[in-house]
Structures are given as C-alpha cells and as structure tokens.
Amino acid sequence: MTPTQLMTLYRPLECRPDSYFAWYQQGNRLRVGELYGEALISYEKALEYYPNDYWAWYKRGMTLEELGRYEDAVNSYENAAQIQPNNYWAWYDQGCVYLEQLKEYEKAIECFDKALIAYPNDYWAYYRKGDAYRLSGNYEQAIATFNRALELRPSDYWVCYRRGDCLRESGQIEAALRDYKKALEVKPHDYWAWYQQGQILQQLNRFSEAIESYEKALDAESEDQYAWYNKACCEATLEHSYDAICSLKKAINLYPEIYIEMARNNPIFANLWNDFKLTEFIELYQNSNGNGTLNLN
Numbered sequence: 001m002t003p004t005q006l007m008t009l010y011r012p013l014e015c016r017p018d019s020y021f022a023w024y025q026q027g028n029r030l031r032v033g034e035l036y037g038e039a040l041i042s043y044e045k046a047l048e049y050y051p052n053d054y055w056a057w058y059k060r061g062m063t064l065e066e067l068g069r070y071e072d073a074v075n076s077y078e079n080a081a082q083i084q085p086n087n088y089w090a091w092y093d094q095g096c097v098y099l100e101q102l103k104e105y106e107k108a109i110e111c112f113d114k115a116l117i118a119y120p121n122d123y124w125a126y127y128r129k130g131d132a133y134r135l136s137g138n139y140e141q142a143i144a145t146f147n148r149a150l151e152l153r154p155s156d157y158w159v160c161y162r163r164g165d166c167l168r169e170s171g172q173i174e175a176a177l178r179d180y181k182k183a184l185e186v187k188p189h190d191y192w193a194w195y196q197q198g199q200i201l202q203q204l205n206r207f208s209e210a211i212e213s214y215e216k217a218l219d220a221e222s223e224d225q226y227a228w229y230n231k232a233c234c235e236a237t238l239e240h241s242y243d244a245i246c247s248l249k250k251a252i253n254l255y256p257e258i259y260i261e262m263a264r265n266n267p268i269f270a271n272l273w274n275d276f277k278l279t280e281f282i283e284l285y286q287n288s289n290g291n292g293t294l295n296l297n
Contacts, residue, residue: 020049020050023042023043023049024042024046024055024056027040027060028059036063040064043059054080057077057079058076058077064076070097070102073097081094086117088115088118088125092111092124094111095109095110095115096128098132099131099135105132108128108132112125126149126152127158130143130163133145134166139170140170142163146159155185157186160180160186161179161183161192164176164179164180164183167179168200176200177197180197180200189220190220191224194213197213198210198230210230210231214231215231218231225258228248229248229251232247232251233266236268236271241272245278248263248269248278252281252282
C-alpha cells in the first residue's frame with residue numbers, strides 16, 4: 001500500500017474522528033494488507049472510543065502477534081477474553097502464543113481449558129493442550145489428552161505421532177510403535193514416522209525391520225545423516241559388512257567431521273576398520289583437509 005493510499009484510508013476519519021467503527025474497519029483493511037504497525041494504531045484509536053469491544057482487542061492481539069510482540073499479544077487476548085469469557089477464539093489464540101512463542105506451558109494449558117469450556121468437542125484445543133503437556137514433560141497427562149483428541153479425529157496423523165512420542169518417552173515403546181504405524185497409515189511417505197519407527201525397532205533388537213524403516217525414511221529424505229548412520233549400525237550388528245560400509249560412507253559424506261569420530265568410537269563398527277574400502281574412504285577425506293565431497297564409489 002502506497003503512502004497516498006494510506007492517506008486516503010485516513011481521510012474519512014478526519015471528518016469523524018470519534019467513529020469507532022471507521023477506525024476498526026480501517027484496522028481490518030490495514031491488517032489484511034499486512035501493514036501491521038498502521039493497523040495497530042487504528043485498533044488502538046478504536047479502543048479509545050469503545051474500550052470494551054471484544055473484537056478490537058482480539059484483532060489487536062492478532063496484529064501484535066504479527067509484529068512479534070508476543071507478551072503484548074497475550075495481554076490483548078486476555079482483555080478480549082475478560083470481555084467475553086465464553087468466546088473460544090481469544091482463549092485459543094492466547095494459548096497458542098503461550099505454547100509456541102513464549103513456551104509457558106502451564107498458562108497455555110489454562111487457556112486451552114477455557115477454550116474447551118466454549119467448545120467442549122474442539123479437536124484443536126485438545127491437541128494443543130496435549131502438546132503443552134508433552135513439551136512440559138508431563139507425558140501421562142499428554143497421552144490422556146491426545147486420547148481425547150483421537151476420539152474426535154480417530155485417524156489424525158499428528159495426534160498419533162505425538163502420542164507415540166509421549167509413549168516412547170514414558171517407556172511404553174511397543175505402544176509407541178503402534179502409534180507410529182498408525183500415523184504411517186495416514187501419511188505413508190512421512191520421514192519422521194518411519195525414522196521413529198526405525199529407532200524403536202532398533203531398540204527392540206529387531207534390526208532387519210529397523211533397516212526397512214530407515215530405508216523408507218530415506219526414500220522420503222535421501223540426505224538424512226541420522227537415518228544413514230542408524231541403518232549402518234543395524235547392518236553392522238547383523239554382520240552385513242558391505243551394506244554397513246555403504247550406509248556409513250553415506251553418513252560420513254554428509255557430515256564427515258561428526259560421523260568419522262562417531263564411527264571410530266562405536267565398537268559396533270570395530271570389524272569394519274579392517275576393510276580397505278572404508279579406510280581408503282577416510283584417508284581421502286583426511287588428505288583433502290576436510291574440503292569437498294567424497295567419492296562414494
């Protein structure tokens with residue numbers, strides 16, 4: 001929006017400077033036009049004339065979010081929520097800022113609880129509340145909350161995946177594995193669910209299945225060093241030396257300084273250091289002074 005267009009927006013207000021609705025509407029137009037600083041001024045002018053207006057406080061909160069002023073945004077949402085305590089949106093958006101930006105998980109949970117009073121069957125409030133519990137390390141409450149979200153959306157990828165994370169962290173790895181499998185039914189080409197499934201299968205000493213999962217993960221993200229390295233660990237455990245060297249070389253080629261050291265310190269690869277293909281590969285990197293991409297052939 002040009003300065004001339006902006007002046008045109010303000011000009012009608014010069015005739016009626018006490019018009020709440022004109023300031024509010026102008027704030028909406030400016031916000032849609034991504035002129036957030038100007039929109040904020042308009043909402044604040046509107047609130048001078050109508051300080052108990054829910055929507056002006058709410059839209060002001062949205063605008064402050066866009067400006068990265070998160071503490072001010074939650075205060076604005078709080079003002080809106082006090083005016084209309086049973087309005088879902090101010091509580092939900094306030095909770096999202098506490099969750100995602102301010103990392104204040106207890107406050108986020110309180111806000112989502114208030115949102116659920118307004119909309120008791122809202123999937124998103126349950127999901128965000130569960131995520132707040134997860135991030136705060138309260139896995140038992142997170143699992144219970146994700147269970148409720150799954151009642152509302154039985155085949156939702158994110159709830160299955162995040163509940164799997166919580167089950168894994170709380171030591172329920174077989175149950176976590178089932179959740180990652182369920183997530184993959186929804187998104188069969190998802191890197192993260194395949195990778196997490198591979199890690200659990202590796203932990204359970206089901207190495208062949210773990211390798212298959214890492215291969216699926218690599219189909220989605222072929223340059224992922226973690227999957228290549230863990231795949232190499234499983235192959236070395238099964239004494240599939242050729243495959244292990246190929247996978248390890250892939251990981252090293254992506255991040256040589258990290259994975260050469262990790263491989264040297266991992267006893268699972270002890271027998272591989274007698275293989276000329278691996279030692280020659282490492283020597284090539286060292287002789288290049290760590291510059292350039294290594295030849296994997």
